[in-house]
Amino acid sequence: xxxxxxxxxxxxxxxxxxxxxxxxxxxxxxxxxxxxxxxxxxxxxxxxxxxxxxxxxxxxxxxxxxxxxxxxxxxxxxxxxxxxxxxxxxxxxxxxxxxxxxxxxxxxxxxxxxxxxxxxxxxxxxxxxxxxxxxxxxxxxxxxxxxxxxxxxxxxxxxxxxxxxxxxxxxxxxxxxxxxxxxxxxxxxxxxxxxxxxxxxxxxxxxxxxxxxx
Amino acid sequence: xxxxxxxxxxxxxxxxxxxxxxxxxxxxxxxxxxxxxxxxxxxxxxxxxxxxxxxxxxxxxxxxxxxxxxxxxxxxxxxxxxxxxxxxxxxxxxxxxxxxxxxxxxxxxxxxxxxxxxxxxxxxxxxxxxxxxxxxxxxxxxxxxxxxxxxxxxxxxxxxxxxxxxxxxxxxxxxxxxxxxxxxxxxxxxxxxxxxxxxxxxxxxxxxxxxxxx
Numbered sequence: 194x195x196x197x198x199x200x201x202x203x204x205x206x207x208x209x210x211x212x213x214x215x216x217x218x219x220x221x222x223x224x225x226x227x228x229x230x231x232x233x234x235x236x237x238x239x240x241x242x243x244x245x246x247x248x249x250x251x252x253x254x255x256x257x258x259x260x261x262x263x264x265x266x267x268x269x270x271x272x273x274x275x276x277x278x279x280x281x282x283x284x285x286x287x288x289x290x291x292x293x294x295x296x297x298x299x300x301x302x303x304x305x306x307x308x309x310x311x312x313x314x315x316x317x318x319x320x321x322x323x324x325x326x327x328x329x330x331x332x333x334x335x336x337x338x339x340x341x342x343x344x345x346x347x348x349x350x351x352x353x354x355x356x357x358x359x360x361x362x363x364x365x366x367x368x369x370x371x372x373x374x375x376x377x378x379x380x381x382x383x384x385x386x387x388x389x390x391x392x393x394x395x396x397x398x399x400x401x402x403x404x405x406x407x
Numbered sequence: 408x409x410x411x412x413x414x415x416x417x418x419x420x421x422x423x424x425x426x427x428x429x430x431x432x433x434x435x436x437x438x439x440x441x442x443x444x445x446x447x448x449x450x451x452x453x454x455x456x457x458x459x460x461x462x463x464x465x466x467x468x469x470x471x472x473x474x475x476x477x478x479x480x481x482x483x484x485x486x487x488x489x490x491x492x493x494x495x496x497x498x499x500x501x502x503x504x505x506x507x508x509x510x511x512x513x514x515x516x517x518x519x520x521x522x523x524x525x526x527x528x529x530x531x532x533x534x535x536x537x538x539x540x541x542x543x544x545x546x547x548x549x550x551x552x553x554x555x556x557x558x559x560x561x562x563x564x565x566x567x568x569x570x571x572x573x574x575x576x577x578x579x580x581x582x583x584x585x586x587x588x589x590x591x592x593x594x595x596x597x598x599x600x601x602x603x604x605x606x607x608x609x610x611x612x613x614x615x616x617x618x619x620x621x
Contacts, residue, residue, distance in 0.1 A: 196583045198550065199576060203523040206547075210575040239573045239598030240454070273602065276486040309417040333420075336412065359453045359603075361424040362413060369410045384453030388487065389573075389601050 210236050218244060226254055230379070230397040237393035238385075246382045248372050253353060256377035257325055257398040258405070260352035264288050265324025267395060268351070270311045270334035270358075274327055277392025282399040293318050312337040320349060325398070327355040329391030332363035339371060354378045355394050357386030424450050432458060440468055444593070444611040451607035452599075460596045462586050467567055470591035471539055471612040472619070474566035478502050479538025481609060482565070484525045484548035484572075488541055491606025496613040507532050526551040534563060539612070541569040543605030546577035553585060568592045569608050571600030 201209055214235050223231055227249055234243045264287030269275045275292040283290065293299050293314030302317075303310045311334035319326075319341050328335040335356040342350055356371040357380060358364045368380045379394055415423055428449050437445055441463055448457045478501030483489045489506040497504065507513050507528030516531075517524045525548035533540070533555050542549040549570040556564055570585040571594060572578045582594045593608055 196580050196587075198580050198584075201576060202521070203517075203547065206576050213575040236574065238601060239575070239578065272490040273487050273606075276490045277602075303417075307416070333417065360450065361427040361453070362415060362420050364453065366410050366412050370412075373410075387452060387601075387603050388491075389603065392487075 207236070214241075217241070226401055229401060230254070230394055233393040233397040233400075234381075234390050237389040238387075240385070242385065243381055243390070246385065248378075248380050248382060250372075250374070250376070250378045253377040253379050254398070254401070257353040257355075257379075258402050260324025261286050261288065261398060261402045262406075263324060265352070266291050266322050267325045267327060268292070268315070268318050268321070268323045269326075269391065270294065270314070270328045271330040271388060273388035274329040274391045277388060278327070278395050279399055282396070282403060286402070288324065291318050291321060291323070309333045315341060319345070319351070323351045325353045325355060325395065326351045327391040327395050328358055329386065329388035330358055332358045332360065332367040334358070335367045335371065336363070339367075339374070342376075350376075352377060355380075355391055357381045357390045357394070359385060359387040359390075421450070428455075431455070440615055443615060444468070444608055447607040447611040447614075448595075448604050451603040452601075454599070456599065457595055457604070460599065462592075462594050462596060464586075464588070464590070464592045467591040467593050468612065468615070471567040471569075471593075472616050474538025475500050475502065475612060475616045476620075477538060479566070480505050480536050481539045481541060482506070482529070482532050482535070482537045483540075483605065484508065484528070484542045485544040485602060487602035488543040488605045491602060492541070492609050493613055496610070496617060500616070502538065505532050505535060505537070523547045529555065533559070533565070537565045539567045539569060539609065540565045541605040541609050542572055543600065543602035544572055546572045546574065546581040548572070549581045549585065550577070553581075553588070556590075564590075566591060569594075569605055571595045571604045571608070573599060573601040573604075 214232050266289045269292045275290045278290050294310050299310050299313045302313045311331035315334050315337045326338050335358050365384050371378050371380045428446050480502050481504050483506045489504045492504050508524050513524050513527045516527045525545035529551045540552050579598050585592050585594045
């Protein structure tokens with residue numbers, strides 16, 4: 194069997210990937226901005242099924258872009274999601290990526306309170322000028338964000354919740370609940386999701402913000 | 408619509424996820440150790456298709472376990488994969504996770520040489536007592552590892568190459584090539600893969616090493 198490796202410059206790999214996705218996926222119901230998010234998730238996962246499962250609440254993209262432009266921070270549940278976010282793009286606007294899950298104080302509180310470390314990290318960091326919450330791993334963290342959001346004053350609430358935890362225990366259920374909320378959110382129904390999905394959604398928003406800034 | 412969230416203790420979520428995967432997947436051709444790797448990938452991705460696409464070269468698990476027990480280091484292509492590896496389990500054996508992709512010297516060399524940062528990071532770190540290489544993102548990094556391996560003295564070669572890059576340009580092709588090699592490797596055919604897949608494979612090996620030591 195002969196396997197052909199394409200010769201392509203590093204800087205052109207992403208654009209070529211997007212061309213392949215556009216060509217193979219064909220017609221879709223999304224506007225251009227939304228498709229740029231969906232396409233980046235497909236690119237990060239190699240999985241076209243996200244075109245069927247991703248859900249965007251009305252105003253979700255605008256809310257995310259406003260949060261980025263306002264220089265607000267992004268809160269993630271796990272370090273893998275934080276690692277995947279383009280910090281150099283976010284830094285243009287003044288925001289930072291926050292993730293408390295590896296903090297020793299968080300681990301100690303989690304043991305004491307019988308919670309997951311993700312839940313405790315959410316509690317501690319949600320008041321830290323968060324514009325976007327990006328949950329890529331832990332359903333417990335997503336449920337916690339949804340619960341805590343209700344207790345925050347309106348001006349303290351994150352503009353956008355991206356909830357795409359992955360897995361077999363409460364992932365699909367937590368995302369089903371998020372999809373029923375009226376506030377700005379982006380989710381992916383079913384079991385699939387994950388850190389690359391969460392990071393891809395944030396990175397697509399960052400590219401949209403940069404593109405619109407000119 | 409009513410969505411039911413399961414009440415389950417944080418410490419029990421993983422075991423319950425594994426029970427669900429066992430039950431839904433049913434019969435499989437893998438031995439117990441190999442299934443523990445496949446199952447952890449399914450757990451990390453929510454995607455049963457990895458049971459069909461994962462490929463294990465003969466001796467791959469034994470080679471990985473030997474590398475871990477010898478205290479060798481693990482080299483990853485991207486920080487997302489490095490983030491996902493259980494450093495506290497690896498530390499029991501003395502190994503470290505290495506990833507050079509964010510090193511400013513690597514970026515500079517990549518620009519100068521017209522290579523990806525992943526490729527340059529591989530070149531610089533492959534001689535650093537690497538037992539396992541885990542490529543979760545960049546096909547170029549996997550191709551580089553396969554090429555460089557040939558130039559290393561036998562005693563310098565990594566014991567195991569885990570190659571599961573994701574995407575549309577050269578990901579499937581690079582993994583097809585790896586699957587044809589006779590040396591110890593683990594790969595996932597097709598476009599799917601990614602950092603969580605690479606980290607899950609390493610973490611499953613670490614759990615096997617701990618279980619066998621215990």
